Amino acid sequence: xxxxxxxxxxxxxxxxxxxxxxxxxxxxxxxxxxxxxxxxxxxxxxxxxxxxxxxxxxxxxxxxxxxxxxxxxxxxxxxxxxxxxxxxxxxxxxxxxxxxxxxxxxxxxxxxxxxxxxxxxxxxxxxxxxxxxxxxxxxxxxxxxxxxxxxxxxxxxxxxxxxxxxxxxxxxxxxxxxxxxxxxxxxxxxxxxxxxxxxxxxxxxxxxxxxxxxxxxxxxxxxxxxxxxxxxxxxxxxxxxxxxxxxxxxxxxxxxxxxxxxxxxxxxxxxxxxxxxxxxxxxxxxxxxxxxxxxxxxxxxxxxxxxxxxxxxxxxxxxxxxxxxxxxxxxxxxxxxxxxxxxxxxxxxxxxxxxxxxxxxxxxxxxxxxxxxxxxxxxxxxxxxxxxxxxxxxxxxxxxxxxxxxxxxxxxxxxxxxxxxxxxxxx
Amino acid sequence: xxxxxxxxxxxxxxxxxxxxxxxxxxxxxxxxxxxxxxxxxxxxxxxxxxxxxxxxxxxxxxxxxxxxxxxxxxxxxxxxxxxxxxxxxxxxxxxxxxxxxxxxxxxxxxxxxxxxxxxxxxxxxxxxxxxxxxxxxxxxxxxxxxxxxxxxxxxxxxxxxxxxxxxxxxxxxxxxxxxxxxxxxxxxxxxxxxxxxxxxxxxxxxxxxxxxxxxxxxxxxxxxxxxxxxxxxxxxxxxxxxxxxxxxxxxxxxxxxxxxxxxxxxxxxxxxxxxxxxxxxxxxxxxxxxxxxxxxxxxxxxxxxxxxxxxxxxxxxxxxxxxxxxxxxxxxxxxxxxxxxxxxxxxxxxxxxxxxxxxxxxxxxxxxxxxxxxxxxxxxxxxxxxxxxxxxxxxxxxxxxxxxxxxxxxxxxxxxxxxxxxxxxxx
Numbered sequence: 001x002x003x004x005x006x007x008x009x010x011x012x013x014x015x016x017x018x019x020x021x022x023x024x025x026x027x028x029x030x031x032x033x034x035x036x037x038x039x040x041x042x043x044x045x046x047x048x049x050x051x052x053x054x055x056x057x058x059x060x061x062x063x064x065x066x067x068x069x070x071x072x073x074x075x076x077x078x079x080x081x082x083x084x085x086x087x088x089x090x091x092x093x094x095x096x097x098x099x100x101x102x103x104x105x106x107x108x109x110x111x112x113x114x115x116x117x118x119x120x121x122x123x124x125x126x127x128x129x130x131x132x133x134x135x136x137x138x139x140x141x142x143x144x145x146x147x148x149x150x151x152x153x154x155x156x157x158x159x160x161x162x163x164x165x166x167x168x169x170x171x172x173x174x175x176x177x178x179x180x181x182x183x184x185x186x187x188x189x190x191x192x193x194x195x196x197x198x199x200x201x202x203x204x205x206x207x208x209x210x211x212x213x214x215x216x217x218x219x220x221x222x223x224x225x226x227x228x229x230x231x232x233x234x235x236x237x238x239x240x241x242x243x244x245x246x247x248x249x250x251x252x253x254x255x256x257x258x259x260x261x262x263x264x265x266x267x268x269x270x271x272x273x274x275x276x277x278x279x280x281x282x283x284x285x286x287x288x289x290x291x292x293x294x295x296x297x298x299x300x301x302x303x304x305x306x307x308x309x310x311x312x313x314x315x316x317x318x319x320x321x322x323x324x325x326x327x328x329x330x331x332x333x334x335x336x337x338x339x340x341x342x343x344x345x346x347x348x349x350x351x352x353x354x355x356x357x358x359x360x361x362x363x364x365x366x367x368x369x370x371x372x373x374x375x376x377x378x379x380x381x382x383x384x385x386x387x388x389x390x391x392x393x394x395x396x397x398x399x400x401x402x403x404x405x406x407x408x409x410x411x412x413x414x415x416x417x418x419x420x421x422x423x424x425x426x427x
Numbered sequence: 428x429x430x431x432x433x434x435x436x437x438x439x440x441x442x443x444x445x446x447x448x449x450x451x452x453x454x455x456x457x458x459x460x461x462x463x464x465x466x467x468x469x470x471x472x473x474x475x476x477x478x479x480x481x482x483x484x485x486x487x488x489x490x491x492x493x494x495x496x497x498x499x500x501x502x503x504x505x506x507x508x509x510x511x512x513x514x515x516x517x518x519x520x521x522x523x524x525x526x527x528x529x530x531x532x533x534x535x536x537x538x539x540x541x542x543x544x545x546x547x548x549x550x551x552x553x554x555x556x557x558x559x560x561x562x563x564x565x566x567x568x569x570x571x572x573x574x575x576x577x578x579x580x581x582x583x584x585x586x587x588x589x590x591x592x593x594x595x596x597x598x599x600x601x602x603x604x605x606x607x608x609x610x611x612x613x614x615x616x617x618x619x620x621x622x623x624x625x626x627x628x629x630x631x632x633x634x635x636x637x638x639x640x641x642x643x644x645x646x647x648x649x650x651x652x653x654x655x656x657x658x659x660x661x662x663x664x665x666x667x668x669x670x671x672x673x674x675x676x677x678x679x680x681x682x683x684x685x686x687x688x689x690x691x692x693x694x695x696x697x698x699x700x701x702x703x704x705x706x707x708x709x710x711x712x713x714x715x716x717x718x719x720x721x722x723x724x725x726x727x728x729x730x731x732x733x734x735x736x737x738x739x740x741x742x743x744x745x746x747x748x749x750x751x752x753x754x755x756x757x758x759x760x761x762x763x764x765x766x767x768x769x770x771x772x773x774x775x776x777x778x779x780x781x782x783x784x785x786x787x788x789x790x791x792x793x794x795x796x797x798x799x800x801x802x803x804x805x806x807x808x809x810x811x812x813x814x815x816x817x818x819x820x821x822x823x824x825x826x827x828x829x830x831x832x833x834x835x836x837x838x839x840x841x842x843x844x845x846x847x848x849x850x851x852x853x854x
Contacts, residue, residue: 001577002576002577002578002579002620040844041569041573041842041843041844042843042844058485058486058487059485059843059845060485060840060841060843063843063845065617065840065842065843067617067618068616068617068842071616071617077620079577080570080573080844097577131843131845132845132846135845142468143507146468146507149429150428150429150506150524151429152429189495189498190492190494190495190498191494193429193504392840394832394838394840395840397828397832398825398828398829401824401825401828402825405821405824411821413487413492413819413821413822414487415468415492415495416468416469416486416487416490416492416558417467417468417469417507418486418490418558418559418562419559419846
């Protein structure tokens with residue numbers, strides 16, 4: 001695959017998410033050769049994916065070319081490829097474009113959608129973990145509203161305008177809020193023949209509160225915000241099946257819905273080749289020590305969502321969000337540089353910078369240390385933090401302009417069905 | 428399809444391009460019901476499509492939701508559907524979502540790519556008439572450069588970095604220029620292991636000059652600009668075939684190329700149902716009189732690229748560009764309003780506002796009345812005119828920001844392979 005062999009030790013990184021890029025960024029002036037594999041040529045800023053789904057932003061606002069991030073690195077090589085398997089004995093990764101040896105391997109593959117083995121949901125629901133998936137949701141939503149405007153059958157119209165989201169984590173809550181705003185800002189203007197109240201947004205959650213990783217105060221406020229915006233929140237409700245037409249819950253409720261979005265779970269996305277006790281099968285995450293070393297594999301590290309580091313403060317591992325991934329990436333980079341200088345590695349310590357979620361216009365919740373915010377201040381804070389963490393000056397400006405425009409005009413400008421979504425229904 | 432029957436006469440418009448939207452816009456305060464059919468939910472600003480192909484802009488800069496354009500119209504109805512056939516006898520259009528009667532029918536369906544019956548070119552080349560096609564070109568270009576960086580076979584690398592464009596009209600010239608800029612600004616930074624001169628851009632034209640609809644001065648200047656940027660221009664050269672690997676010309680030249688873009692011709696896109704002498708088969712355009720009435724069909728009008736109005740000044744019809752379409756749309760709208768007021772229609776008179784094309788940074792050509800510009804002034808003029816004609820304040824700001832950013836940074840920020848392009852090769 002045309003990677004030069006040099007005298008420098010080679011670090012192979014799998015995955016250009018938050019963990020992978022924060023790790024490589026910090027290695028800019030190191031004495032390593034770095035090879036990054038990703039099956040996409042861009043980094044995805046996942047916290048804002050839901051705005052791509054709901055026509056608020058285009059992909060270029062939240063995606064950033066991986067090669068561009070590392071332009072100024074000297075011995076850096078990006079390869080657009082998927083890693084198929086790891087051979088830890090011979091220190092080789094096998095990919096769709098050939099094999100490569102490594103001195104150190106960093107696995108930062110993140111998570112993928114977890115359907116918990118439910119085939120009907122996997123076949124018919126809309127996941128939202130990638131940019132193409134987010135664009136599929138945008139297309140399907142707009143296609144269904146177009147169809148609703150055409151049909152003369154009230155049952156069909158109801159189903160086409162019924163949006164059901166499973167999972168009230170940040171993704172589900174933010175999506176539900178954005179859909180409620182779409183109804184308020186766009187529907188009455190662009191579709192004057194549809195009564196806004198005919199569009200319904202249902203948020204279905206198995207647990208007893210929304211945003212369960214946050215404080216009870218945040219959960220209660222977020223639920224109230226959602227309900228004020230007209231989202232119907234169903235707590236303690238598990239979805240049992242979806243055949244492409246009807247969402248059925250474990251307690252026998254049914255929703256006729258043409259748009260069912262699955263945001264109810266993720267599972268680690270490990271790579272083939274490391275088995276045994278190093279891979280915790282239930283979570284699909286690698287068991288790592290405080291240096292992010294995979295158990296039994298001193299040359300292999302796992303970072304972020306796919307790593308599970310048990311500590312006293314986090315006996316079940318760190319939350320699968322951006323901050324632990326970013327911090328672990330940085331820590332590992334400085335540890336490897338320490339090692340080349342003959343110094344001992346330092347254990348990872350997580351700094352909790354807080355959690356936040358936005359529900360809609362002027363409405364967000366934030367837990368920061370012992371402070372709990374809800375409303376306008378939290379919303380402004382949410383925007384500032386997200387702009388700050390977006391990669392690149394250009395993406396910040398484009399996103400900020402779009403937010404300002406959408407805010408002033410109660411608009412979502414990217415309501416374009418570029419690639420119509422075609423469902424393949426399996427019952 | 429849920430269109431109310433009112434006492435107002437109904438105008439059915441097919442196609443939301445330049446002609447269709449300028450026609451409907453002018454009818455805002457008319458006494459007609461207007462129904463617009465389009466198979467896409469957005470208007471495409473075709474003159475800037477090539478910037479979507481070459482990663483300079485995202486679709487939301489050049490596409491605009493059709494419903495949003497006509498938000499303030501009273502009895503206006505958009506329907507996302509394709510018209511299958513017209514029944515002029517019974518004044519009915521049959522569409523993919525049902526049939527509808529009309530009082531007046533306006534056909535503004537534009538053109539589609541013309542392969543002149545060449546099956547190998549149709550099967551294997553990349554056309555660029557729609558947003559998805561432009562995104563396909565972007566994906567293929569980036570995929571091929573990624574592959575070129577990986578391969579160790581020099582012949583394969585050469586083919587992957589060989590970009591061949593057939594047709595030196597405005598689309599071909601602008602694409603060739605943008606690819607040359609991509610090589611200069613992006614390649615050396617993002618792909619340091621590829622020598623920029625290994626990427627070649629060939630522009631192949633059957634006629635004896637580039638930009639043949641423009642003045643000889645503009646053609647000569649544009650050719651010189653292209654050559655200064657490193658584009659290889661082949662005049663008097665017809666492409667005979669492309670099997671997915673090799674472009675072969677009529678005079679026996681061959682180019683090994685993995686990316687062959689076909690911009691060498693368009694043909695009218697008429698709708699089934701109107702035949703006989705009203706449809707000029709060679710051009711696939713409707714023969715219209717000076718009121719844009721289709722010959723033999725007083726209630727049916729054709730506008731823009733799909734109409735052919737022979738006048739003394741334009742014995743072969745008007746050029747198939749935006750201005751005649753926009754002007755015909757406006758004229759027809761005021762003519763129909765005159766008719767309801769019992770006034771006679773006025774014949775269409777084309778006002779030639781000039782022609783322009785951009786080749787690259789600070790390089791454009793413009794023919795305006797008897798004035799001929801080339802270079803920086805023409806380039807600034809080109810930008811101002813294109814920003815002015817973009818629909819909507821937001822799209823203008825986003826486009827202007829992207830241009831400024833790309834200009835300052837020699838960058839094209841949207842180099843994202845969102846949906847990888849998969850070729851189905853037919854030899």
